[in-house]
Amino acid sequence: MNVEELLGYAKKVGFFWPAAEIYGGASGIFDYGHLGARLKRNFEAVWLDYFVDSNDYNLIEGSTILPEKPLIASGHASRFNDILVECTKCHTYYRADVLLNDLGINVAEGANSEELGKAIRDNNVKCPKCNGQLSEPRVFNMMIAVALGPDNGEKGYLRPETAQSAYLNFFREFTLLRKKLPMGLAIIGKAYRNEISPRQGLYRMRELTQAELQIFFDPKSWNPYDEALFNRKLNVVPYMHEQQLLSPKQLMEQFSLPQFYVYHMCLIDKFYKEVLGIPAEKIRFYEKGGNDKAFYNKVHMDIEVNVESWNGFKEVGGLHYRGDYDLTSHTKGSSQDLSVDIGNGKFMPNVLELSFGVDRNIWMLIDNAYTNEEGRSVLKLQHKLAPYAVAVFPLQKDQQLIDTAKAVYESIKRKFHAFYDETASIGKRYARMDEIGTPYCITIDFDTVNKDSKDYSTVTVRDRDTREQKRVAIADLPANLLSGL
Amino acid sequence: MNVEELLGYAKKVGFFWPAAEIYGGASGIFDYGHLGARLKRNFEAVWLDYFVDSNDYNLIEGSTILPEKPLIASGHASRFNDILVECTKCHTYYRADVLLNDLGINVAEGANSEELGKAIRDNNVKCPKCNGQLSEPRVFNMMIAVALGPDNGEKGYLRPETAQSAYLNFFREFTLLRKKLPMGLAIIGKAYRNEISPRQGLYRMRELTQAELQIFFDPKSWNPYDEALFNRKLNVVPYMHEQQLLSPKQLMEQFSLPQFYVYHMCLIDKFYKEVLGIPAEKIRFYEKGGNDKAFYNKVHMDIEVNVESWNGFKEVGGLHYRGDYDLTSHTKGSSQDLSVDIGNGKFMPNVLELSFGVDRNIWMLIDNAYTNEEGRSVLKLQHKLAPYAVAVFPLQKDQQLIDTAKAVYESIKRKFHAFYDETASIGKRYARMDEIGTPYCITIDFDTVNKDSKDYSTVTVRDRDTREQKRVAIADLPANLLSGL
Numbered sequence: 029m030n031v032e033e034l035l036g037y038a039k040k041v042g043f044f045w046p047a048a049e050i051y052g053g054a055s056g057i058f059d060y061g062h063l064g065a066r067l068k069r070n071f072e073a074v075w076l077d078y079f080v081d082s083n084d085y086n087l088i089e090g091s092t093i094l095p096e097k098p099l100i101a102s103g104h105a106s107r108f109n110d111i112l113v114e115c116t117k118c119h120t121y122y123r124a125d126v127l128l129n130d131l132g133i134n135v136a137e138g139a140n141s142e143e144l145g146k147a148i149r150d151n152n153v154k155c156p157k158c159n160g161q162l163s164e165p166r167v168f169n170m171m172i173a174v175a176l177g178p179d180n181g182e183k184g185y186l187r188p189e190t191a192q193s194a195y196l197n198f199f200r201e202f203t204l205l206r207k208k209l210p211m212g213l214a215i216i217g218k219a220y221r222n223e224i225s226p227r228q229g230l231y232r233m234r235e236l237t238q239a240e241l242q243i244f245f246d247p248k249s250w251n252p253y254d255e256a257l258f259n260r261k262l263n264v265v266p267y268m269h270e271q272q273l274l275s276p277k278q279l280m281e282q283f284s285l286p287q288f289y290v291y292h293m294c295l296i297d298k299f300y301k302e303v304l305g306i307p308a309e310k311i312r313f314y315e316k317g318g319n320d321k322a323f324y325n326k327v328h329m330d331i332e333v334n335v336e337s338w339n340g341f342k343e344v345g346g347l348h349y350r351g352d353y354d355l356t357s358h359t360k361g362s363s364q365d366l367s368v369d370i371g372n373g374k375f376m377p378n379v380l381e382l383s384f385g386v387d388r389n390i391w392m393l394i395d396n397a398y399t400n401e402e403g404r405s406v407l408k409l410q411h412k413l414a415p416y417a418v419a420v421f422p423l424q425k426d427q428q429l430i431d432t433a434k435a436v437y438e439s440i441k442r443k444f445h446a447f448y449d450e451t452a453s454i455g456k457r458y459a460r461m462d463e464i465g466t467p468y469c470i471t472i473d474f475d476t477v478n479k480d481s482k483d484y485s486t487v488t489v490r491d492r493d494t495r496e497q498k499r500v501a502i503a504d505l506p507a508n509l510l511s512g513l
Numbered sequence: 514m515n516v517e518e519l520l521g522y523a524k525k526v527g528f529f530w531p532a533a534e535i536y537g538g539a540s541g542i543f544d545y546g547h548l549g550a551r552l553k554r555n556f557e558a559v560w561l562d563y564f565v566d567s568n569d570y571n572l573i574e575g576s577t578i579l580p581e582k583p584l585i586a587s588g589h590a591s592r593f594n595d596i597l598v599e600c601t602k603c604h605t606y607y608r609a610d611v612l613l614n615d616l617g618i619n620v621a622e623g624a625n626s627e628e629l630g631k632a633i634r635d636n637n638v639k640c641p642k643c644n645g646q647l648s649e650p651r652v653f654n655m656m657i658a659v660a661l662g663p664d665n666g667e668k669g670y671l672r673p674e675t676a677q678s679a680y681l682n683f684f685r686e687f688t689l690l691r692k693k694l695p696m697g698l699a700i701i702g703k704a705y706r707n708e709i710s711p712r713q714g715l716y717r718m719r720e721l722t723q724a725e726l727q728i729f730f731d732p733k734s735w736n737p738y739d740e741a742l743f744n745r746k747l748n749v750v751p752y753m754h755e756q757q758l759l760s761p762k763q764l765m766e767q768f769s770l771p772q773f774y775v776y777h778m779c780l781i782d783k784f785y786k787e788v789l790g791i792p793a794e795k796i797r798f799y800e801k802g803g804n805d806k807a808f809y810n811k812v813h814m815d816i817e818v819n820v821e822s823w824n825g826f827k828e829v830g831g832l833h834y835r836g837d838y839d840l841t842s843h844t845k846g847s848s849q850d851l852s853v854d855i856g857n858g859k860f861m862p863n864v865l866e867l868s869f870g871v872d873r874n875i876w877m878l879i880d881n882a883y884t885n886e887e888g889r890s891v892l893k894l895q896h897k898l899a900p901y902a903v904a905v906f907p908l909q910k911d912q913q914l915i916d917t918a919k920a921v922y923e924s925i926k927r928k929f930h931a932f933y934d935e936t937a938s939i940g941k942r943y944a945r946m947d948e949i950g951t952p953y954c955i956t957i958d959f960d961t962v963n964k965d966s967k968d969y970s971t972v973t974v975r976d977r978d979t980r981e982q983k984r985v986a987i988a989d990l991p992a993n994l995l996s997g998l
Contacts, residue, residue, distance in 0.1 A: 039685075041689075042686075042689045045683070047575065047576035047578075047579070047580075047678075048576075048579060048580050048582070048685065049585050049681070049682075050681060050847040050848050050849045050851075051580060051582045051583055051681075051846070052844065053664075054576065054578070054579070054580050054669070055661070055812040057576045057578055058576065058834065059573065059574065059575045059576055059678060059681070060573060060574040060575075061573055061682065061685065061686060061689060062571035062572065062573055062686060062689065062698075064573075064574070064692070065571075065572045065573050065574045066572065068574065069572075077927065081926065081927065081930070082927070084926075084933075086547035086550075087547065087550045087551065088544065088545060088546055088547055088549075088550050088553075089545040089550045089553065089597065090531035090532065090544045090545075091533075091539065091542045091543065091544055091548070092577070092703060092720060093532075093539070093542055093705070093719070093720050094532070094533060094539070095532075095533050095536060095539050097533070097536045098533050098536050112663050114663075121662070121663035121664065121792055127956065150923050152550065160793065168663060170658050172660075172661065173659075173660075174657050174658075174659060174671070175658075176540070176719060177540075177606070177656075177663050177707070177709075178597050178599070178606035178653060178705055178707075178709045179606065184539070186659070193532075193544060196533050196535060196536075196544070197533070197534075197544055198535070199535065200524075200534065200546065201527075201546060202545060204526075204527045205547070205548060206936070213547075218577060218703070220578070222661055222662070222663075224662075234578070234661060235577060235578050237575050295766065318761045358535065361536070362534045362536050366535075439581065439908065441566065441569075442562065442566065442567070445566070448569075451691070480515070
């Protein structure tokens with residue numbers, strides 16, 4: 029599917045569509061329908077389990093509105109910028125780097141105004157809409173401002189990343205959690221960016237959801253290692269190099285990456301392969317350096333997945349070694365000393381950030397899972413991610429079958445998110461569930477209710493991917509569904 | 514506890530505190546720490562299970578930024594107002610009704626500028642800070658504006674209630690969900706209000722979380738009834754009446770409330786009593802009429818709980834029969850016909866809204882659960898709400914006990930949110946868990962690891978509320994914890 033097709037599918041079946049659609053839609057802002065909201069929650073639940081709970085880290089929740097001061101201290105007020113150009117004739121705005129890249133003119137992601145202006149002049153770039161002259165590039169801050177209080181005198185911003193809330197709460201949580209490092213604070217929530225040209229579905233959004241984990245640690249003593257985890261090769265594009273398959277040992281020795289960094293590359297690699305079910309060749313790490321690197325990072329890799337509808341590898345997350353940039357900045361900004369002493373003298377904890385764009389991952393998961401086999405659409409999501417875990421059908425509109433089907437549905441729906449349906453032919457009902465990724469369909473047929481049948485009190489359970497059916501006793505359904513049959 | 518004491522406790526143990534605390538805090542904006550985030554998630558989970566999943570309604574997710582048009586259509590741009598006065602001397606702003614009520618001067622919640630101005634003049638009210646003259650009251654819109662796009666030319670607002678997202682998505686979801694009524698769309702998410710004087714902890718907030726369910730229905734045919742549910746008496750303050758205990762029948766016959774409305778009063782009453790564990794005498798419904806009633810409501814009751822720290826009954830939610838106000842407004846505003854035909858001709862569905870302030874409920878739950886018995890603080894939360902389901906301790910710092918305790922912890926932590934602790938005396942560890950509401954503490958002692966003991970491979974499980982201890986086989990722990998022992 030291309031972007032338009034995926035958007036069309038997502039809208040048609042109930043995943044997502046532009047917000048305020050009946051008013052013509054909002055640019056770069058989406059709503060999730062009843063399937064999308066479940067898929068998103070399921071993604072967040074597996075993310076939380078895998079990265080946070082399993083590692084004894086903690087989830088917190090920070091506000092989405094932040095006062096101005098911490099965002100001045102963090103550098104976002106002055107440096108969280110895009111560079112835009114305006115057509116002097118039709119007054120359309122463009123993000124300069126995106127415009128150039130779209131025209132096949134290569135510029136680095138972090139190129140500054142001068143570099144972009146030069147590229148525009150050198151290539152004689154005009155407005156794609158009206159062929160008008162373009163303005164000189166100018167810096168544009170991407171944060172969305174809010175004014176609070178009765179006279180709108182309290183200036184603030186919608187947070188540009190959830191991460192800041194973790195840094196602002198670091199010291200209190202460090203104290204509450206008994207002054208131990210490493211300490212991980214995770215936040216799942218909204219972040220906001222005034223994108224100049226939002227587009228590509230859920231890729232460049234003005235309102236987005238992030239799942240971010242900030243790990244605070246002592247770089248002198250933190251060397252996490254796990255033999256099973258390190259026993260793998262990773263697709264990596266090191267800075268200024270070609271893509272290559274590298275072992276953790278090579279990454280540490282040839283590319284001088286710290287062990288804690290490589291450990292988390294492996295952890296993320298495993299998450300995409302084993303938890304989300306993405307094929308190995310579709311996952312890679314793309315290292316950024318020079319101007320491409322975010323201003324706060326010491327080591328910066330994008331987590332990329334090859335997404336058909338986005339025509340190749342696209343960023344779905346990042347692994348960022350932010351050093352002590354954040355806590356040092358907020359120590360200066362707040363005049364509160366955020367350094368710690370855990371037995372070896374005072375030092376400023378370092379931060380390793382695991383950052384994921386939830387919406388981008390949702391899009392990627394649908395892109396990856398969608399298959400069309402002989403006109404049959406099947407969304408092959410991992411079972412834990414599927415919006416409905418199971419559907420329950422009476423074979424026909426027979427009252428006895430309907431009553432039994434409803435009883436089965438009621439008995440399992442509090443444990444498994446379930447869907448009941450009695451309309452249309454059974455084949456059509458199976459097809460509908462295949463299309464939205466429901467792993468199992470339970471059908472109540474005449475044998476189920478026939479006391480003389482050897483199959484009395486059993487139902488058929490159909491597998492989405494193999495289309496095979498098994499007979500299972502109603503009493504054993506919960507246990508069998510839990511174990512994946 | 515009073516407000517200050519509850520805030521102090523919440524901060525000390527890890528529930529919540531003002532956002533950007535190290536910068537002096539933001540007014541009316543809070544962060545949730547590692548305990549608060551879990552309590553909030555648990556509240557949302559039981560709410561979702563009880564009101565949404567159990568009734569086959571659907572969860573969706575709407576954007577927090579909305580364009581201006583739908584909020585003009587909904588009436589919020591012109592009518593979602595507070596009335597403020599300013600001190601002409603020290604320029605402090607006050608919400609006029611709150612100022613008057615604080616001074617013991619009774620004014621209706623919905624009083625207009627003229628009424629409030631008259632009350633201020635009649636009572637000769639001056640600025641409480643500097644005794645200066647107060648300005649005439651003026652209308653102040655509580656929505657928080659945002660400007661999007663490169664020239665900030667796209668005007669929008671942070672949504673003042675999650676409800677609007679449900680109305681905007683009504684027609685698409687109605688189509689996706691096979692054109693059946695009643696249809697329920699639930700949203701859990703942030704809403705924003707530029708409160709003039711935010712205060713009372715989590716009561717009057719500028720950034721808040723709502724859990725709202727919008728039920729779309731045909732008022733001519735929807736008469737939900739459940740004998741067990743109707744077999745109760747409700748504490749109600751009918752409009753212009755004293756508080757009284759009324760049966761559903763009395764509410765319908767004497768107070769002319771529609772059956773679907775009374776059904777949901779009963780449903781909510783049951784939720785507070787049975788799911789959240791609030792004593793019957795602490796829950797009541799407070800009907801609003803006249804100017805007190807929100808402009809979109811036909812029947813409006815606040816759900817109130819008697820909260821010690823707030824000195825009496827306070828609103829934690831509302832049950833609002835909004836008629837066809839919302840869909841009619843958006844039909845006009847969007848020029849999209851949102852009326853439906855489900856077999857008896859076209860009509861505009863009506864809306865019943867169940868609205869809950871999540872933060873207020875969190876505060877109320879802590880207020881209600883906190884007890885201090887002989888200097889022993891115990892947070893008697895319902896088990897499903899507790900931040901940690903269980904704690905695991907080695908009795909002493911003995912390596913064999915520690916290893917076994919860690920193994921037990923690892924084996925249960927993916928099923929139950931668990932806490933491991935080996936520091937301090939066992940009594941102190943129990944006390945810490947009591948203080949934050951952990952229902953069970955599992956202790957590994959020397960019998961657990963002694964092959965010759967009759968208690969080999971068993972642990973003690975201590976109950977938070979009774980302080981009684983039971984010996985339970987390690988293998989049986991998950992099943993026993995699930996069943997509440």
